[in-house]
Amino acid sequence: MLGPMRIDLHTHSTASDGTDAPADLPRLAKQAGLDAFALTDHDTAAGLVPAAAAAEQLGLIFVPGIELSIHPDPFATELPLDGQPAPGSLHLLGYHIKPLHPAIKSLIDQLHLARATRNPRIIEKLKELGVRIDYTDVVAQANAPLAEHQVAVIGRPHIAQVLVHRGYVKSIHEAFARYLGQGAAAYIPRELPTADKAIEAVHAAGGVAVLAHPVHLGLSPDDLEHHIARLADLGLDGLETLHPDHEPIDTKRLTTLANRFDLLTTGGSDYHGSRKAIGLGSVLAPEDALIRLREAAAQYA
Numbered sequence: 001m002l003g004p005m006r007i008d009l010h011t012h013s014t015a016s017d018g019t020d021a022p023a024d025l026p027r028l029a030k031q032a033g034l035d036a037f038a039l040t041d042h043d044t045a046a047g048l049v050p051a052a053a054a055a056e057q058l059g060l061i062f063v064p065g066i067e068l069s070i071h072p073d074p075f076a077t078e079l080p081l082d083g084q085p086a087p088g089s090l091h092l093l094g095y096h097i098k099p100l101h102p103a104i105k106s107l108i109d110q111l112h113l114a115r116a117t118r119n120p121r122i123i124e125k126l127k128e129l130g131v132r133i134d135y136t137d138v139v140a141q142a143n144a145p146l147a148e149h150q151v152a153v154i155g156r157p158h159i160a161q162v163l164v165h166r167g168y169v170k171s172i173h174e175a176f177a178r179y180l181g182q183g184a185a186a187y188i189p190r191e192l193p194t195a196d197k198a199i200e201a202v203h204a205a206g207g208v209a210v211l212a213h214p215v216h217l218g219l220s221p222d223d224l225e226h227h228i229a230r231l232a233d234l235g236l237d238g239l240e241t242l243h244p245d246h247e248p249i250d251t252k253r254l255t256t257l258a259n260r261f262d263l264l265t266t267g268g269s270d271y272h273g274s275r276k277a278i279g280l281g282s283v284l285a286p287e288d289a290l291i292r293l294r295e296a297a298a299q300y301a
C-alpha cells in the first residue's frame with residue numbers, strides 16, 4: 001500500500017437515510033480510493049451483513065458500525081418524558097458491534113418504536129399547518145431502494161424528501177428549516193435512550209462507543225468539556241474529531257479533550273449518498289484509528 005491508509009469511519013446506506021445500498025458501498029468506497037470504511041447507519045444494523053460480504057469480495061477492510069440517537073443530556077438517567085423538546089442532538093457511534101447481540105437489538109427495537117410513534121405525529125402536525133402528505137408515501141420512499149423483505153429506518157430526511165416531491169418546499173434544507181428541524185413548526189421530539197444505557201449496550205455487544213460529530217451538541221467549549229467528561233465517566237471510548245461539520249478549531253479542541261480523557265479519535269465523511277453534498281472519503285479518520293478501535297473492541301469481546 002502506497003502512502004497513508006485512507007479510512008472513512010462514518011457512512012450511511014439505504015438501511016437508514018443514505019441513498020446507496022449497503023452492498024454497493026464497498027465498490028464506491030474502492031472507487032473513492034479508500035482502504036477501509038465503516039457503515040454507521042442510524043439506529044439499525046440491517047446493512048452490516050451485505051456490506052461486509054461485498055467488502056470482503058473487494059479486499060476492502062470493513063468495520064461494522066451503527067450510529068445511535070441518544071438523549072442529548074448525558075446526565076439524564078431516565079427516558080425523557082415525551083413532549084419535552086430537547087436541545088442539541090447526541091449521536092453515539094458503536095464500532096465492531098455484534099449486530100445480533102440482544103443488548104444492541106433491544107436498544108434498536110426501542111429506537112424503532114420511538115420513531116414509529118413520532119413520525120405519524122409529524123405528519124399530523126404538518127396537516128394542521130396545511131401541509132398534506134401521506135405517511136404511506138414516506139414509507140414507500142424510504143423502502144423503495146431495498147429488497148422486498150427489508151425495511152429502512154424512517155426518519156425526518158425521508159419526510160423532507162416527500163415535502164420536496166410534493167412541492168411544499170424547494171429543498172431538503174428548507175424542509176428542515178421550515179418544518180422538521182429543532183424548533184421548527186412541525187418538530188416533534190422522540191423518546192431517546194440515555195447515554196449510560198446506550199454505552200452499556202454497545203459494550204455488551206462487543207462494541208466501542210464513540211461520540212459522533214460533537215459540535216452537533218451545540219455547546220460552548222466549557223459545556224462541551226463537561227459533557228465529554230461525563231460521557232468518559234460512563235465508559236465512552238472515543239471522540240469523532242474529524243467530520244465535515246468540524247472547523248479546524250473544533251478538531252483541535254476535540255483532539256486536546258481526547259488526550260485529556262484518554263479517548264481514541266476517529267473521523268469520517270458522514271456520507272449520505274445523494275442526500276448530502278459530501279463525497280465518500282472526503283473526510284478521513286486518523287491513521288491509527290483502525291488499530292485503536294480493534295484494541296478497544298478486544299476489551300469488550
Ligand code: AMP
Pocket residue numbers: 017042069154155156157172173176177181
Ligand atoms: P431523525 O433521526 O429521523 O430525527 O432525523 C435526523 C437526521 O436528519 C440526521 O441524522 C441527519 O441525517 C438529518 N438532518 C438533520 N438536520 C438536518 C438538516 N438541517 N438538513 C438536512 N438533514 C438534516
Ligand code: FE
Pocket residue numbers: 012017042157272
Ligand atoms: Fe442521517
Ligand code: FE
Pocket residue numbers: 067091212213
Ligand atoms: Fe449523526
Ligand code: ZN
Pocket residue numbers: 010011012040067270
Ligand atoms: Zn451520520
